[in-house]
Amino acid sequence: MRDKIVAGNWKMNLTKNEGLLLIEGVVNGVVNSDVKVILAPPFPFISDAVLGLSSSKIKVAAQNCHQEESGAFTGEVSAAMLRSFGAEYCIVGHSERREYLKEDDQLINRKIQRLISHGIIPIFCCGELLEERESDRQFEIVSDQIQSALQGFNKDELKNIIIAYEPVWAIGTGKTATPQQAQEMHAFIREKLSEVLSENAEEVSILYGGSVKPENARELFAQKDIDGGLIGGASLNAPDFLAIIQSF
Ligand code: 13P
Numbered sequence: 001m002r003d004k005i006v007a008g009n010w011k012m013n014l015t016k017n018e019g020l021l022l023i024e025g026v027v028n029g030v031v032n033s034d035v036k037v038i039l040a041p042p043f044p045f046i047s048d049a050v051l052g053l054s055s056s057k058i059k060v061a062a063q064n065c066h067q068e069e070s071g072a073f074t075g076e077v078s079a080a081m082l083r084s085f086g087a088e089y090c091i092v093g094h095s096e097r098r099e100y101l102k103e104d105d106q107l108i109n110r111k112i113q114r115l116i117s118h119g120i121i122p123i124f125c126c127g128e129l130l131e132e133r134e135s136d137r138q139f140e141i142v143s144d145q146i147q148s149a150l151q152g153f154n155k156d157e158l159k160n161i162i163i164a165y166e167p168v169w170a171i172g173t174g175k176t177a178t179p180q181q182a183q184e185m186h187a188f189i190r191e192k193l194s195e196v197l198s199e200n201a202e203e204v205s206i207l208y209g210g211s212v213k214p215e216n217a218r219e220l221f222a223q224k225d226i227d228g229g230l231i232g233g234a235s236l237n238a239p240d241f242l243a244i245i246q247s248f
Contacts, residue, residue, distance in 0.1 A: 003205045004221075005162065005228035006245045007038035007061060007123065008235025009091060010045075019045050023052040025238030030056060035228070035248050038089055038123075039235075043077055050086035061089035061123060064097065067110035079111075079118040090115050091230075093125040093149060095168045105148030112149060116157050123162045123230065124149060125209070126189070130169035138167070139188055146192050155197055163189055163206045164230040170210025172232060179219045179226075182208045186225035214243035221248055 014022065019041060030037055040061035041049050049060045066076040082090060092115065093108040112122045126145040128138040142165070150158060165185050167177050177185070186206045194201035208220055209230035220226055228248075234240040 002203055002227050003036050004034065004248050005036045005038065005205050005207055006241075006248075007040060007089075007162075007164075007207065007228070007230050008241055009040045009063065009094075009209075009230055009232050010042060010236060011063070011096070011232060012042060013236055014041075014045075016044075020048060020052065022236065022238055023049055026241060027053060027056050027058065029238055029242040030058065030245060032057075033245065033248070035245050037245060040089070040091055040123075046082065046085050046087055059088050060086060061091060062087045062120075063091050063094070065090050065092075065111060065115060065120075067107060067114055069114070079114045079120055083118045083120055087120060089121045089123055089162070091123045091125065091164075093145070095125060095127055095166060095171060099168075105145055108149045109151060112153070112161075116153070121160050121162060123164055123207075125164045125166050125230070127166040127168050127171075127210075133167065133169065138185065142185065142189065143192055146189065150196060153196070155200055158193075158197055159200050159203065161204060163193070163204060164209050165189060165206060166209035166230060172211070174211050176211045176213075176216050176220070177208070179223050182220060183223035183225055186223065190225055212244060214240055214247065217244045217247035 037058045038061050040063050062082045065079045092111045097103045115122045126142050128141040132141045205227040207228045207230045208226050212229040212231050213234050
């Protein structure tokens with residue numbers, strides 16, 4: 001049985017009190033379900049989130065980490081630090097970092113390596129741009145991203161990885177992939193993963209991200225290969241985020 005997961009990516013939003021209120025709202029509202037809930041706040045909140053969520057089953061993810069172990073990298077945060085503050089997951093390969101910070105799959109590969117070596121589970125994001133879908137290249141693009149980012153790892157290292165398919169044209173745009181488009185890509189990703197993971201690919205949770213809202217979550221999550229969601233905007237509001245968790 002694959003884990004059902006709903007993860008909230010706050011991106012660069014909320015100041016201290018707003019963030020603490022959101023954590024409290026999620027903890028108080030989450031019902032004991034079999035859905036694994038993960039919050040990915042910005043770095044300054046990691047410690048408070050770990051503390052605030054310690055009485056619940058909700059886990060904490062970082063939104064990024066540096067690829068090197070430690071050293072003279074002003075402004076950066078290492079995987080070892082994240083682990084020592086209690087983060088158990090980390091998002092890597094998000095399209096916003098690919099676009100604005102020019103992160104490529106080779107760099108993402110190194111970050112994944114670092115995370116795994118510290119026992120942090122990577123949430124690896126992949127997905128095509130609008131023009132790539134319009135020219136029917138979405139499968140080729142996602143296949144290349146997975147191939148390069150996951151190159152060199154063995155079955156054991158990757159068996160806990162979480163994949164998030166986030167078509168870039170659906171992120172923050174209010175446009176969602178149709179459940180059929182998402183399912184088709186998720187099945188493709190699982191097939192691709194089976195080249196490395198063989199039958200273990202069946203156990204990998206593949207999340208959909210891109211304008212998931214309480215109104216569309218149920219139909220998306222009902223698809224065979226969609227094991228949950230990576231939620232941006234709607235995770236900044238506890239009632240909406242809780243409603244998405246309840247959509248399973
Ligand atoms: P939105 O839910 O705001 O479209 O963001 C999705 C996302 O990028 C999550 O990582």
